[in-house]
Amino acid sequence: xxxxxxxxxxxxxxxxxxxxxxxxxxxxxxxxxxxxxxxxxxxxxxxxxxxxxxxxxxxxxxxxxxxxxxxxxxxxxxxxxxxxxxxxxxxxxxxxxxxxxxxxxxxxxxxxxxxxxxxxxxxxxxxxxxxxxxxxxxxxxxxxxxxxxxxxxxxxxxxxxxxxxxxxxxxxxxxxxxxxxxxxxxxxxxxxxxxxxxxxxxxxxxxxxxxxxxxxxxxxxxxx
Amino acid sequence: xxxxxxxxxxxxxxxxxxxxxxxxxxxxxxxxxxxxxxxxxxxxxxxxxxxxxxxxxxxxxxxxxxxxxxxxxxxxxxxxxxxxxxxxxxxxxxxxxxxxxxxxxxxxxxxxxxxxxxxxxxxxxxxxxxxxxxxxxxxxxxxxxxxxxxxxxxxxxxxxxxxxxxxxxxxxxxxxxxxxxxxxxxxxxxxxxxxxxxxxxxxxxxxxxxxxxxxxxxxxxxxxxxxxxxxxxxxxxxxxxxxxxxxxxxxxxxxxxxxxxxxxxxxxxxxxxxxxxxxxxxxxxxxxxxxxxxxxxxxxxxxxxxxxxxxxxxxxxxxxxxxxxxxxxxxxxxxxxxxxxxxxxxxxxxxxxxxxxxxxxxxxxxxxxxxxxxxxxxxxxxxxxxxxxxxxxxxxxxxxxxxxxxxxxxxxxxxxxxxxxxxxxxx
Ligand SMILES: Nc1ncnc2c1ncn2[C@@H]1O[C@H](COP(=O)(O)OP(=O)(O)OP(=O)(O)O)[C@@H](O)[C@H]1O
Ligand SMILES: [Mg+2]
Numbered sequence: 238x239x240x241x242x243x244x245x246x247x248x249x250x251x252x253x254x255x256x257x258x259x260x261x262x263x264x265x266x267x268x269x270x271x272x273x274x275x276x277x278x279x280x281x282x283x284x285x286x287x288x289x290x291x292x293x294x295x296x297x298x299x300x301x302x303x304x305x306x307x308x309x310x311x312x313x314x315x316x317x318x319x320x321x322x323x324x325x326x327x328x329x330x331x332x333x334x335x336x337x338x339x340x341x342x343x344x345x346x347x348x349x350x351x352x353x354x355x356x357x358x359x360x361x362x363x364x365x366x367x368x369x370x371x372x373x374x375x376x377x378x379x380x381x382x383x384x385x386x387x388x389x390x391x392x393x394x395x396x397x398x399x400x401x402x403x404x405x406x407x408x409x410x411x412x413x414x415x416x417x418x419x420x421x422x423x424x425x426x427x428x429x430x431x432x433x434x435x436x437x438x439x440x441x442x443x444x445x446x447x448x449x450x451x452x453x454x455x456x457x458x459x460x461x
Numbered sequence: 462x463x464x465x466x467x468x469x470x471x472x473x474x475x476x477x478x479x480x481x482x483x484x485x486x487x488x489x490x491x492x493x494x495x496x497x498x499x500x501x502x503x504x505x506x507x508x509x510x511x512x513x514x515x516x517x518x519x520x521x522x523x524x525x526x527x528x529x530x531x532x533x534x535x536x537x538x539x540x541x542x543x544x545x546x547x548x549x550x551x552x553x554x555x556x557x558x559x560x561x562x563x564x565x566x567x568x569x570x571x572x573x574x575x576x577x578x579x580x581x582x583x584x585x586x587x588x589x590x591x592x593x594x595x596x597x598x599x600x601x602x603x604x605x606x607x608x609x610x611x612x613x614x615x616x617x618x619x620x621x622x623x624x625x626x627x628x629x630x631x632x633x634x635x636x637x638x639x640x641x642x643x644x645x646x647x648x649x650x651x652x653x654x655x656x657x658x659x660x661x662x663x664x665x666x667x668x669x670x671x672x673x674x675x676x677x678x679x680x681x682x683x684x685x686x687x688x689x690x691x692x693x694x695x696x697x698x699x700x701x702x703x704x705x706x707x708x709x710x711x712x713x714x715x716x717x718x719x720x721x722x723x724x725x726x727x728x729x730x731x732x733x734x735x736x737x738x739x740x741x742x743x744x745x746x747x748x749x750x751x752x753x754x755x756x757x758x759x760x761x762x763x764x765x766x767x768x769x770x771x772x773x774x775x776x777x778x779x780x781x782x783x784x785x786x787x788x789x790x791x792x793x794x795x796x797x798x799x800x801x802x803x804x805x806x807x808x809x810x811x812x813x814x815x816x817x818x819x820x821x822x823x824x825x826x827x828x829x830x831x832x833x834x835x836x837x838x839x840x841x842x843x844x845x846x847x848x849x850x851x852x853x854x855x856x857x858x859x860x861x862x863x864x865x866x867x868x869x870x871x872x873x874x875x876x877x878x879x880x881x882x883x884x885x886x887x888x
């Protein structure tokens with residue numbers, strides 16, 4: 238059963254001088270519990286695709302259904318709620334908030350969810366950080382952590398709200414191979430143990446081959 | 462709370478911008494509050510002038526005689542009663558002399574010292590809230606009989622006798638023996654309705670001029686009944702003058718009214734004795750000044766806020782990605798900015814108080830002759846209770862809020878409208 242469905246999705250970026258067709262007629266189905274890699278040369282539209290799946294950006298035309306819900310009519314506020322509940326993001330450059338400590342960074346998605354007590358929040362933060370081997374770093378600030386640790390904090394943040402979908406845009410792009418390997422193992426864990434659907438952009442063939450399926454892009458078009 | 466923690470760390474991370482924002486706010490609030498406090502000192506109700514809002518002051522008379530302008534600081538002691546006695550809504554009337562020059566006081570065996578007198582009647586003691594630390598006020602019988610009695614202030618008593626409880630002792634005022642009947646607490650020089658070093662009975666007739674039925678040395682204070690409309694009292698006084706002008710027109714005499722009697726706020730403004738105070742203009746000017754003092758820094762602060770937010774575009778993108786609504790972003794940024802504004806505001810408020818304390822001579826019209834008196838230099842500054850009121854605190858808070866709205870609304874709104882994808886890509 239598909240959890241992510243894209244139909245005839247086009248994305249055009251218009252600037253004053255040029256018009257870029259970042260995605261051209263993309264049709265895509267990703268099943269619940271799948272771990273999918275997206276590959277392709279730089280500028281072919283991978284991040285654009287991930288942003289559209291993640292409801293951070295809207296397609297110029299076409300339809301995006303997530304968890305069998307059409308998203309095109311959702312208000313900005315509804316989109317925010319939907320992201321909050323169902324989607325976790327992991328970015329290449331981590332995007333941790335430098336002025337918040339690890340615990341507060343991880344708790345961020347819960348801050349935008351109603352009805353969670355401080356105690357409950359604290360317990361969840363502790364549980365997820367323990368799982369990722371970072372419980373002793375709760376009070377540290379991002380600036381005091383290594384790249385690999387930062388990305389693990391970011392993963393903790395992505396899953397604390399228990400989303401079904403995790404979107405990772407080159408999650409190992411800024412890490413050396415050993416730390417990259419660690420992060421990949423964690424993502425596989427989230428996929429196998431929790432049954433989360435993961436869509437990951439990567440430039441690394443061997444990482445991609447470990448996933449269920451590889452989708453290749455070229456110049457905004459799906460080629461495989 | 463995460464919220465405050467984050468603000469604290471943001472401030473630490475962006476020291477320069479935070480510093481500029483806070484000091485900009487502090488400067489704006491400092492300027493505005495200095496103006497406000499300086500203006501309020503004229504109306505603040507501190508002992509002995511606790512009834513200030515109900516007291517009106519008759520300061521002088523302006524007459525045209527055969528089109529020749531003439532004005533004095535006082536009335537003839539009988540004539541003044543025609544104008545002020547029996548007005549509707551007046552509880553108490555007191556005849557005094559406002560214009561006083563220094564007198565020399567001395568006690569036997571010592572050199573004379575210069576002090577500032579106030580010549581008053583017995584109602585004056587009832588109208589104001591003097592604190593007697595020894596003895597009693599003089600009564601109307603003593604005033605009418607021109608008795609040689611005197612009430613000293615604490616510091617005058619100290620200077621003259623070296624102690625405060627000196628009731629019954631004798632002091633020479635301009636070579637005439639007076640008996641001390643009481644000692645009152647010192648009056649602050651900014652309380653210009655009551656300030657003096659000593660108080661003696663006022664005998665109006667002594668200051669009348671033989672050939673002048675209108676001008677003399679008498680001034681008046683009116684204590685209005687609770688709830689009396691000041692405008693209606695002024696109106697009645699004006700009508701009395703108009704009636705007089707009707708009677709005197711054939712003699713070529715015209716009285717010019719000038720909106721007297723004055724409130725303490727009107728009295729505190731500087732204007733010539735031949736002019737009327739214009740509170741409307743005064744207040745409009747004040748508000749225009751406040752508006753400018755708030756608007757100009759708000760423009761700068763707004764660009765500071767935008768600058769601070771530019772460093773945080775990615776953060777806003779992240780928050781949006783994880784579920785922050787536009788509304789939450791606006792509120793967060795607004796709140797953060799408000800805290801910075803409040804910090805700046807409190808600093809500004811404290812600075813304005815300190816500044817007015819230290820530079821009070823630039824702001825206020827002190828009672829004439831104060832400079833000549835060495836006695837008061839210690840307390841020739843506004844006291845804390847004159848400077849601070851909760852009202853000012855809330856006015857200050859209000860200005861902070863306005864400043865915050867002006868400086869944060871546009872940047873916060875703009876930040877909340879950035880598409881998350883763009884915010885995250887850093888484009
Ligand atoms: N906000 C934007 N405005 C204009 N053009 C854009 C915008 N975002 C992306 N593009 C263009 O769209 C195309 C696809 O960009 P995208 O970031 O999706 O590529 P990518 O496959 O993720 O590349 P990389 O591997 O370098 O991350 C590029 O040509 C890019 O320049
Ligand atoms: Mg990309």
